[in-house]
Amino acid sequence: MQPLERRTLPVNGIHLCVHIAGPEAGRPVWLLHGFPECWHSWRAQIPALVRAGYRVHVPEMRGYGRSDAPEPIEAYDLQSLCGDILxxxxxxxxxxxxxxxxxxxxLVAWHLALFAPQRVEALATLSVPYAGRPKRPATQILREVFAGRFNYILYFQQPGLAEAELDADIERSLRLFFRDAGEGDPFLQDKPADARLFDGLPTPRALPAWCSEADLAHYIETFASRGFRGALNWYRNFERNWRFSEPLAGQLVKPPTLFLVGDRDPVASLEAYTLKRMPEVVPALEQHRLQGCGHWIQNERPAEVNALLLDFLGRHYPA
Structure with a gap:
């Protein structure tokens, strides 16, 4: 890992912790992690980008780690999350x-390119596609599709419910989240609506090859002090995000865009329609599907992701 400078920036009403590496004169690249991850999920990309001459910025996103975790649920809408990075x-x-x-x-990266296209010169998104503003909030659609059955996004909606399960044993929760593709996905189980996320899942005997015990320690540290509440609040803003995104209806994603997804990632099947429609709203799109790869794409296939990312940046955002 490259030497990292850790800075805490007072921005957008919170303190945002950002890990920075690379030459001060290098062009800035921002790496935004997802759920339930942390800045360390970019451990394989940071040195590759620094060697290429970029100045790399890896925030601990709002609600995670050393960054602030405001109490109100509405503090985690996409406008706030994008505002942190801007x-x-x-x-x-x-x-x-x-x-x-x-x-x-x-999702934050997509919306940065929509809210502030003049600030995003090149865009790369992994695992989660975008095909325009939906006609209804996702939670409304899920309540109809999963009536009487479990859905993890709906499970996450009630404040305190998922926290009680996930916070009870943070290490076990993370081991269950980071299962290898093919071992059973906690997000895709078919079970009653009143089940819990990890019901029926045994704790994996070993971590996947892409996550060592030392790596896991970084994730555990991220959630150890305040649990999963802030991270789960991101999921509780679907309807708020949908209301605020009305001005984005019909808007195209303007920057040159790279999209990567694993063929064993549940997103590849669950979001098949979105993937099909994505080129309609992302005109300058390059996309690749990585074979034998699950959801944790930048860690499962670091060499492939780095090669594709550096090639893309070299053509559209040279160091």
Whole structure:
């Protein structure tokens, strides 16, 4: 791992912890993590980008780790999350940057490119696609599709419910989240609506090859002091995000965009329609499906992700 400078920036009404590496004169690249991850999920990309000459910025997103975790649920809507990154760019004197996001970080990255296209020179999103503003909030659709059956997004909606399960044993929760593709996905179980997320799942005997015990320790540290509440609050803003995104209806994603997904990632099947429609709203799109790869794409296939990312940036955002 490259030497990292850790800075705490007062931005957008919170304190945002950002890990920074690379030459001060290097062009800025932002790496945005998802759920239930942390800045360390970019451990394989940071040194590759630094060697290429970029100045890399890896925030601990709002609600995670050393960054602030405001109490109100509405403090975790996409406007606030995007505002954190734009505020941090302002604080560091950056007019434009390349933005890379995975999972929820991908949603923030997509919306940064929509809310502030003049600030995002190149965009790379991993695992979560975008095909425009939906006609209804996702939670409304899920309540109809999963009537009487478990759905993890609906389970996450009630404050305190998922926290009680996940916070009871943070290490076990993370081991269950980070199962290898093919071992059974806690997000995709078919069970009654009143079940809990991990019901019926034994704790894996070993971590996947891409996550060592030392790596897991970084994730545990992220949640140890305040649990999963802040991270779960991201899921509790679907309807708020949908209301606020009305001005984005019909808007195209303008920056050149790289999209990567694993063929064993549940998103590849659950979001098949979105993936099909994505080129309609992302005109400058390059997309790749990585074979034999699950959801934790930048860790499962670091060499492939780095090669594709560096090639893309080299053409659209050279160091």
């Amino acid at each position: 505020g941090a760019m302002d604080a560091l004197g950056q007019a434009r940057a390349a933005v890379v996001g995975h999972d929820w970080g991908a």
